[in-house]
Structure formats: C-alpha cells, structure tokens
Amino acid sequence: MRADWLRSTQARSLLAATLGTSLLLGGAFLAVDQLHATPADALHRPGPPLSDQQSRTQAVGAARDVVSAAQLRTTTAGYLLMSCRDRDNPPYQGAVYLTFTIPADTRADVYLPAVAKALTAGGWVEGLSPGGHPYSKSMSKSQVTALIYRDDDNASLGVARIYGECRNTSDHRTDTTGWVDVTAEISG
CATH class of the missing domain: 1.20.5 (Single alpha-helices involved in coiled-coils or other helix-helix interfaces)
Incomplete structure (x- = not known):
C-alpha cells in the first residue's frame, strides 16, 4: 500500500x-x-609547424639573446628537441639548458634580479615566478620562455632553461635523444 x-x-x-x-x-x-580551454590546448599553437632546424634556431637564438642581454658568463649549454606532451610524442620544442657563473663578489639574490632587469630592458617580459628554486624568474619573448634561477647544488652557478614553441610536428619517437653541446654557439 x-x-x-x-x-x-x-x-x-x-x-x-x-x-x-x-x-x-x-x-x-x-x-x-x-x-x-584546457592545459592541453596550449599544445595546439596556431601557426605553421616548425622544422627541426627552425626549432633549434629558435631556442639557440633565444639563449644567445639571454646571454648577450644579461652579459652572462656561460659555462656550459646543451640543446635538446623534447616532447611537449610526454616523453616521446609530438609536438616537440627546442630546449636549451645553460649554466652561467654568478660573480664571486655578488649574492644570487642580488644578481639574478639584475639579470631579469637586463632581460626586461632587452625586450623580455617577466612572468610569474616558477618556484621550486631560490630567486627564480620566468621571462618570455617572441613565444619563447626562459626560466632563470640559482643552481640548487652549486650556489656559484646560475641556470637558464630556454624553451621554444611547441610547433615541431615531425615524428621523433624512434630517435635516440641526447643533449648536443651548443656552448660555442651561444657564448661566441
């Protein structure tokens, strides 16, 4: 009922x-x-795909600009074409990892903001601090991002990681990967 x-x-x-x-x-x-919009949408950038050489030119050229604008004393620099999605799949971007010396008579908390100021004067735009590293700065210019911070293991070194656009759609899944030394291209 x-x-x-x-x-x-x-x-x-x-x-x-x-x-x-x-x-x-x-x-x-x-x-x-x-x-x-989702974070994955950032991987679908407008514009034509970049070739391997264009990706390299973009990242290495931006690294050269960072070194020149901030007058960095580069110790080492390496280039790698890396996946923007995961470890293997396209799209890819050119990436440069470089280390530079922090002058012995200058503290990192004074020197790295001066580097960011010099880059700003050179047309770079400062973004949000990426965190995770002391005195870190995020800079961007012409679709390229540069992260600058003090080396975690060696306080007398700074690190700049430069990332180009995620527009290289070539298939590199079966490539052997490894960093290519570009110190001479960036410093010279």
Whole structure:
C-alpha cells in the first residue's frame, strides 16, 4: 500500500521531469566542458609547424639573446628537441639548458634580479615566478620562455632553461635523444 503513490500519474510525471532535468543538465555540462580551454590546448599553437632546424634556431637564438642581454658568463649549454606532451610524442620544442657563473663578489639574490632587469630592458617580459628554486624568474619573448634561477647544488652557478614553441610536428619517437653541446654557439 505504501508503494501505491508511485503508480499515480502525478508521481510518474514528477519522476519523469526529474530524470529529464538530470539528463538535460548532464548533457549541457558535457557540451560546455568541450568548449572550455584546457592545459592541453596550449599544445595546439596556431601557426605553421616548425622544422627541426627552425626549432633549434629558435631556442639557440633565444639563449644567445639571454646571454648577450644579461652579459652572462656561460659555462656550459646543451640543446635538446623534447616532447611537449610526454616523453616521446609530438609536438616537440627546442630546449636549451645553460649554466652561467654568478660573480664571486655578488649574492644570487642580488644578481639574478639584475639579470631579469637586463632581460626586461632587452625586450623580455617577466612572468610569474616558477618556484621550486631560490630567486627564480620566468621571462618570455617572441613565444619563447626562459626560466632563470640559482643552481640548487652549486650556489656559484646560475641556470637558464630556454624553451621554444611547441610547433615541431615531425615524428621523433624512434630517435635516440641526447643533449648536443651548443656552448660555442651561444657564448661566441
């Protein structure tokens, strides 16, 4: 007798309306979610794909600009074409990892902000601090990002990591990877 109310026309109408509303709201949520930008959208940059050489030229050229604008004394610099998605799959970007000396008579907390100021004068724009490293700075110019910070293991060294655009769509999944020494290209 208690379940008799479920068989009434009013109860069935109420249940049908509730179910219909739930389905409608769920469908709307899925549709809106497809329109919302995600972090993965940053990998789909507009513009034509870059060749391997263009990716290298972009990253190494930006590293040369960083060294020149901030008058860094580079100790080592390496280049690598790396995946923007995961370890292997396209798109790829050129990346430069370089170390530079921090003058012996200058503390890193004074020197690295001066480096950022010199880069700003050279047309670079300072972004949010990337964190994770003492005195870290994030800079960008012409679709290239540079992260600058003090080396965690050696306080007399600074590190600059330069990343080009994620527009190289060549298939490098089977390539042997390894850093290529570009110290002479950047310092000279």
